[in-house]
Amino acid sequence: MPRLSSNSSATLVQLQDVRFAYGERVILRGIDLDIPRGKVVAIMGGSGCGKTTLLRLIGGQLRASGGTVNVAGQDLSRLSTRELYALRRRMGMLFQFGALFTDMSVFDNVAFPLREHTDLQPELIRDLVLMKLNAVGLRGAATLKPAELSGGMARRVALARAIALDPMLIMYDEPFAGLDPISLGVIGQLIRRLNDALGASTIMVTHDILESLQIVDYVYFISEGRIVAHGTPDEIRASTDPFVQQFIHAEADGPVPFHYPAEPLAHSLLGRGAA
Numbered sequence: 001m002p003r004l005s006s007n008s009s010a011t012l013v014q015l016q017d018v019r020f021a022y023g024e025r026v027i028l029r030g031i032d033l034d035i036p037r038g039k040v041v042a043i044m045g046g047s048g049c050g051k052t053t054l055l056r057l058i059g060g061q062l063r064a065s066g067g068t069v070n071v072a073g074q075d076l077s078r079l080s081t082r083e084l085y086a087l088r089r090r091m092g093m094l095f096q097f098g099a100l101f102t103d104m105s106v107f108d109n110v111a112f113p114l115r116e117h118t119d120l121q122p123e124l125i126r127d128l129v130l131m132k133l134n135a136v137g138l139r140g141a142a143t144l145k146p147a148e149l150s151g152g153m154a155r156r157v158a159l160a161r162a163i164a165l166d167p168m169l170i171m172y173d174e175p176f177a178g179l180d181p182i183s184l185g186v187i188g189q190l191i192r193r194l195n196d197a198l199g200a201s202t203i204m205v206t207h208d209i210l211e212s213l214q215i216v217d218y219v220y221f222i223s224e225g226r227i228v229a230h231g232t233p234d235e236i237r238a239s240t241d242p243f244v245q246q247f248i249h250a251e252a253d254g255p256v257p258f259h260y261p262a263e264p265l266a267h268s269l270l271g272r273g274a275a
């Protein structure tokens with residue numbers, strides 16, 4: 001597999017032959033990928049192919065059953081819990097729908113990681129929160145509660161919270177899910193801008209290929225536990241790979257099957273199957 005970057009100091013995250021299974025169920029069968037410093041990289045693939053699992057492996061919430069996950073020059077499997085925790089503080093994560101704390105104001109939501117993980121004085125926390133909210137265009141909404149926000153605004157607050165600690169690596173799981181087309185464009189631009197302003201690297205799991213191609217530097221496609229295609233947005237647009245084509249043209253069926261693996265329908269309907 002050709003690698004995106006062969007210079008290790010330019011690579012923030014490197015996965016080599018990473019394998020993972022939930023019990024008997026094998027999800028990843030040997031993933032090789034690089035996330036270069038400063039870049040925004042999208043990971044795409046069919047539903048249930050293991051994208052979120054991959055983010056959790058990089059975040060150290062799951063341990064690979066084989067291969068190596070290396071972040072900022074550190075092999076995660078060799079870190080103590082304390083070292084892993086320290087590394088995780090340098091990662092910002094926004095998981096699916098990035099729920100805000102509903103009983104806290106926008107300000108307190110963004111202040112939460114700063115209060116939790118630093119000993120900064122309240123005045124400094126205040127300034128940092130206002131700067132983060134300003135970066136996502138919501139400084140004026142600091143006193144609102146999540147229930148008073150639109151879906152797009154709530155997502156922007158979640159972004160501000162994910163970058164509160166100035167992470168070196170930001171991971172987004174489906175950052176566009178459930179957004180209208182305008183908010184989707186706003187969030188896409190923000191993901192790019194925040195990455196560049198922080199000098200961070202970004203990994204984004206998404207189904208939204210057209211939006212992603214506008215903002216990312218590189219895309220990896222996963223299928224059946226392996227990377228099956230990868231390239232820059234221009235390479236992806238020009239690709240004749242059937243897998244990539246299925247994504248670009250949003251075709252329901254193709255190399256990525258519509259159906260979750262199951263016994264034949266007739267078998268299920270006759271009541272002989274498990275479901």
Ligand SMILES: Nc1ncnc2c1ncn2[C@@H]1O[C@H](COP(=O)(O)OP(=O)(O)OP(=O)(O)O)[C@@H](O)[C@H]1O
Binds near residue numbers: 025027049
């Ligand atoms: N804790 C778990 N225990 C057992 N199986 C799991 C667990 N978490 C996820 N899975 C299974 O592992 C597979 C990969 O899940 P994962 O969430 O990584 O997929 P995904 O590519 O992010 O999917 P989607 O795009 O639908 O969010 C799925 O089939 C899922 O059912």
